[in-house]
Amino acid sequence: MYRIIEVGCGGMGNPWVQNAIARGDCEIVALVDIVIEHALEYKEKYKLNCPVFDHIDKALAVVKADILFDTTTPDAHHEIRTKGLKAGMVVLGEKPLAASMDEGYDILKVADEMKINHAVMQNRRYLNSMKKMKDIVSNKELGDVGLLTAQFFIGAHFGGFRDLMDNVLILDMAVHTFDQARFVLGDSDPVSVYCHEFNLPGSWYKGNASAICVFEFSKGEVFVYSGSWSAEGMSTSWNADWRMVCEKGSVTCDGDSPPIIEKVKVQDGFFSQLEKENTAFNYDGRAGHEGCFDEMFDCIAKGEKCQTDCTDNIKTMSMVFGAIVSAKTGKKVMLG
Numbered sequence: 654m655y656r657i658i659e660v661g662c663g664g665m666g667n668p669w670v671q672n673a674i675a676r677g678d679c680e681i682v683a684l685v686d687i688v689i690e691h692a693l694e695y696k697e698k699y700k701l702n703c704p705v706f707d708h709i710d711k712a713l714a715v716v717k718a719d720i721l722f723d724t725t726t727p728d729a730h731h732e733i734r735t736k737g738l739k740a741g742m743v744v745l746g747e748k749p750l751a752a753s754m755d756e757g758y759d760i761l762k763v764a765d766e767m768k769i770n771h772a773v774m775q776n777r778r779y780l781n782s783m784k785k786m787k788d789i790v791s792n793k794e795l796g797d798v799g800l801l802t803a804q805f806f807i808g809a810h811f812g813g814f815r816d817l818m819d820n821v822l823i824l825d826m827a828v829h830t831f832d833q834a835r836f837v838l839g840d841s842d843p844v845s846v847y848c849h850e851f852n853l854p855g856s857w858y859k860g861n862a863s864a865i866c867v868f869e870f871s872k873g874e875v876f877v878y879s880g881s882w883s884a885e886g887m888s889t890s891w892n893a894d895w896r897m898v899c900e901k902g903s904v905t906c907d908g909d910s911p912p913i914i915e916k917v918k919v920q921d922g923f924f925s926q927l928e929k930e931n932t933a934f935n936y937d938g939r940a941g942h943e944g945c946f947d948e949m950f951d952c953i954a955k956g957e958k959c960q961t962d963c964t965d966n967i968k969t970m971s972m973v974f975g976a977i978v979s980a981k982t983g984k985k986v987m988l989g
Contacts, residue, residue: 655679655953658712658742660733661724662686662695665747669722670699672946683716685709709733713740720745720953726814727824731756734771735763744771745949749828750966754974761963771963772949777829777892778836778960779944781934782906786837786895789904789932795916796900798838798874803830803893805880810857819860820977822882823850827864830893831972834868834876836960837897841872843972843988850980856883866976902927 657679659670663686673679684692684705692705706712713736721737723730723746731751737744738760750773751757764771777783790798805826815821835843846868850861863881870876880893892908902916911932919926938944945961952959971988979986 655720656682656718657720657722658683658685658716658718659722659724660685660709662691663724666724668942669724670695672943674699676950682718683712685712709736718742723747727752731760734760738763738767738769738771741767741769743769743953746771747774749824749973750963750970754970757967757970761967764963770958772959773961773963773966774942774945775829775832775961775966775969776942776945777833779940780892781936781940782892782908782910782912783833783836784936785912785932785934786897786904786906787839789912789914790837790839795902795904795914798897798899800875800877800898801834801838802877802896803834805830805889805893806884807882807888807891808885809882816857817859820850821858821860822862822864822880823973823976826882827878827880828969828973830878830880832969833893835969838870838874841870841874842968843868844871845869845985845987846972846975846979847985848976848979853881853883858883864976864980868972
């Protein structure tokens with residue numbers, strides 16, 4: 654039975670507790686939130702028989718656990734995760750890994766010193782649509798990828814901390830799309846970024862909630878991201894709208910449905926003769942948040958690092974913070 658401390662009892666924490674309870678091999682042994690009323694609400698809502706605390710230090714002084722769930726706001730991630738690792742617990746946490754690259758590297762250092770794994774919830778890797786896109790890249794059906802684009806446009810009225818965040822789109826949402834791009838492109842790594850960040854007229858966010866980014870990857874692919882969290886009307890999927898241009902054809906995907914392929918049948922004349930193919934999903938595992946959750950626990954049982962381990966996720970963080978630096982300086986930023 655895995656003993657779990659849940660830190661952060663807001664909206665993001667609910668699916669973590671729900672999945673843990675549903676597994677049958679997990680026990681929530683403590684709830685922590687700086688607003689203790691939130692922890693008490695969780696305790697009542699989920700019928701939990703555990704103590705509640707308003708600080709991680711108080712919980713660690715009293716409760717022994719195997720796993721720490723961190724679903725706090727990004728500015729708290731470094732403190733919570735390093736303390737959990739130093740207490741000898743496997744740490745599973747919401748994205749982003751940390752609120753800065755320095756904090757991210759420090760988390761990696763502590764995880765390495767303690768020889769304990771820390772995995773990040775990058776649930777959009779586990780979408781059937783993204784797995785199918787990755788398959789198309791891996792099997793070279795259309796040859797090499799030259800261009801990958803993602804468009805994300807949603808008018809999201811959250812209220813609360815997001816309305817006040819700097820770089821809110823890039824740090825809190827584009828991190829998902831950047832990680833999806835890394836997943837789809839496989840073993841090609843991001844090497845540079847140019848980013849223009851801005852606010853649309855009428856934006857209700859204090860920080861910039863719109864951005865356009867151009868990334869270069871190590872195998873020559875270019876990834877272009879354009880998005881906004883204050884775009885009213887004509888919304889895309891939360892999983893973005895994708896296009897991939899390859900040597901022998903192109904792929905489109907609305908983020909939710911199976912990708913559509915249009916490949917060259919005959920290259921003769923002004924326009925090539927093309928053939929359209931509707932793909933189908935072929936995965937029987939759970940998707941999204943649940944899929945990531947399942948892999949996290951499978952890897953804990955096997956003593957392995959999962960694909961969203963902090964040692965890999967730091968590359969997604971380099972895209973996020975590289976884009977922020979580029980937006981501030983107006984210059985192309987090399988990643989590494």
